[in-house]
Amino acid sequence: MKEREIVIGHRLGLHARAAARLVQLSTNFQSNIVLFRADSNNPVEADARSILSVLLLSAAFGSKVSVRADGVDEDQALESICEYLTG
C-alpha cells in the first residue's frame, strides 16, 4: 500500500470535468485507489472510481488530499493520479 499527500492544483477544484477525468484515469489501474481530505476534521473517504464520491469529497483548489493506492500497480497508479491532481 502506498500513500501520498498532495494539494489540488485544478483551479475549480475537483469539479465535474476534473472529477470525470480522475475516474476515467483510475479505471486504467487494477489497484484500489482512495482519496481523503487530509485537512478536514471529518475525514471523508472517496473511491477514485466513483464520480459521486469524488464530487462529494468537495475538494476545492488548494485543499490537501491524501491519495492511497493498494494493489499490483500501486506505484504507477499513485504517480499518475497525483500528477493529475496537482495540475
Next chain:
Amino acid sequence: MKESERFIHGVVASVGAAIGRALRSFDPLFVSFNSKVRPDQVRKEVERFRGSVEKSREQLKRMQSQLKRKTGPESSFLIDAHLLVLQDRLFADRIIDKIENEQINSEWAIQQVSEDLFQAYDRLNDDYLRERRGDLEDIVRRLLHNLQSNPLPSFKKLPYDAILIGKVVPPSMLFELRSQRVVGLATETGSPLSHTAIMARSLEIPAVVGAPELADVSSGDMLIVDGDRALVIVFPSDETLNEYKNRKHDEKISKKKGGAVTSAPSVTEDRVRISLGANINFSEEVRAAITIGCESIGLYRTEFDFFREGKQPDEESLVADYSIVLKSAKGAPVTFRTIDVGIDQKSWDGVNMNLGVRGLRFCLENTDVFKKQLRSLYRASVFGPMRILLPFVSTVDDLDAAHQILAEVRQELDLKHLAYDPGVPIGVMIETPAAAQTCDLMASRVDFFCLGTNDLIQYYLVVDRSDRSVVHLYNPFHPAILRCLHQVYTLLHPTGKPVTVCGEMAADPPSAAVLLGLGFTSLSVNLAAYPRIKRMIRSVSYAQLRDLAGQILKMQKPREVEEKVRATVYRP
C-alpha cells in the same frame, strides 16, 4: 380579460431574446409506484433495472455524439459525468443491493439511494458543487422513465414555440427538446454556472435563471425571455411583443447573412479585418473561448479569483492561476485587468462605490495587494503573451504612480533572479469621463487602451445601472455617448496606440456596429455574445458603417439613432 404585463428579474445564463408559451417541465422524479417484489421475482427486477441502465447509456451515448457534431467537444463532457454516474459503484451497485436485500422494486430502490445522495449534496459548502446535484437528478429522471414501458413523453406535436420553465430544467431535457420548437429557457433556481446554462449557451438558446417569481407562471402563458436584460416578461403587451418580434426578425436576417461562424474569419463584407476577443471571468472559460475560435482574450477580469471565498490568495497560487490561463490560451494574447473593486455594488455604508475608491484608486491605496498581483502577473508572463491593463484611471498622476510601482516590482523580481518578460505591454481603461477627455495625454505613458463603455455611459449619462428606476435611461445611442466615442477615436488615432472596446456596447450587434462605424476595429465581448457579434461583423460593410456614423453624429435623439442603425445593420 387580458392579464396585464409583468416583469420578472433573474440572472442571465444565455443571451438573446425568445418569444413563446410557457411549458412547465414536470418533474417525474419520485412520482413512482413503490412496491415489494416476491423473492422469486428479485432476479427479474434486477434485470429490469439493468435494462434501464443500458437503455439510458445508449441514449446518452447517442446524445453525446450528436452534441459533439453540433457544438464541438466543449459541452459533450457534460454527458461524460452522466455516463460515469450510471456505472458508479456508489449508485448502481447500491440500488441493486437494495433490490436484492429489501426485495423492493427498482423505482423504490432508486428513490432511496438517490435521496441519500441528494442530502449529501445539499450539505456541501460549495455553490458550484451543489449545482452538480442537477446532474444526478437528471440521471434518476432518465432511469425512471426508461423503467416505464411507455417511452419518454413526446413533445413533437407542440403546436407553438415553447419556453421551458421550471424550478430546474435538466440539461438533457433542453438538449432533447431543442429541435421541437423549444426556443427559450427560464428557471426559478440555478445559476449561470449550471450545466443547463452551459447547454443553453452552446445551443444559443436565450436563458434566464434564478428567477423565483416564475413559480406563478403556468404552462400556456405567453412569455418573452430576454437574456440581454436578465428579464422574463409574462403576458407581454402588444407593444412589447411587436418590439421583440422586430428584434427577432432582425437577428434572423443577420444569422442568415453571417452563416456558421466558429472557424470563419472576423472580416466585414468589404474585407476589413476586425479583431474580436473574448471577455473572461474565470480560467475555465479560457479553453471554451479558444475552442469557439477566439483569437485573443481581450479582457480577463482578475477580481473574481482574487477575492474568491472572501480571502486573498498567496502569490504562489496567483502565479499558478495566471499561468494556467496563459497555457489554456495556447498562445493567444491575454489582457489581464488588475483588480477592480466596487463594480456595480454599493459599499457597506450605502456610499455609491462607483464614485469612490475603485480600480486603480484602490490599488494605489493598497500597494501591498497591488504589488502582489503585479509580481504574480510578471512571473506568469513567461508562459505566454500577456498585457496588463489598469482600470479606472482618471489622471495622468495616477498613471505615473502606477508606473512607479510597476518599476519597483520589476526591480524586486530582478533582485530575486525571477524570470519574467520585461516587455509586457501596459495599458489603461478609458472608462471615466476624465480619461475620455484626456486619453491623448496618457498615450505616451501606455502601450494600449481599452474602452470600457459600461462605466463610461453610466458616468456620462449619470445613470446607476443597478438602480431599476433609472436603468431605462442607460442608452448607448445617446448623442453624448456617440460624441464622446468619436472624440476618443479622434484623439487616439494620431497616436497609433491600439484601442479595444470591451464593454457591453460591443456585445449587442447594433451598438457594436456603431463602434465599427466610429472607427474602432478591435472589440472584445463575453462568450455568449461572441457568435452573434462575429456574425454581425461578417454581414456588414465597414465603408457603409463609416458613412452611417457621419449621419448619426448629427442626429438629436437616441431613438432616431437606434432606428437608423438597425435599418442599416439588419437590411434584408
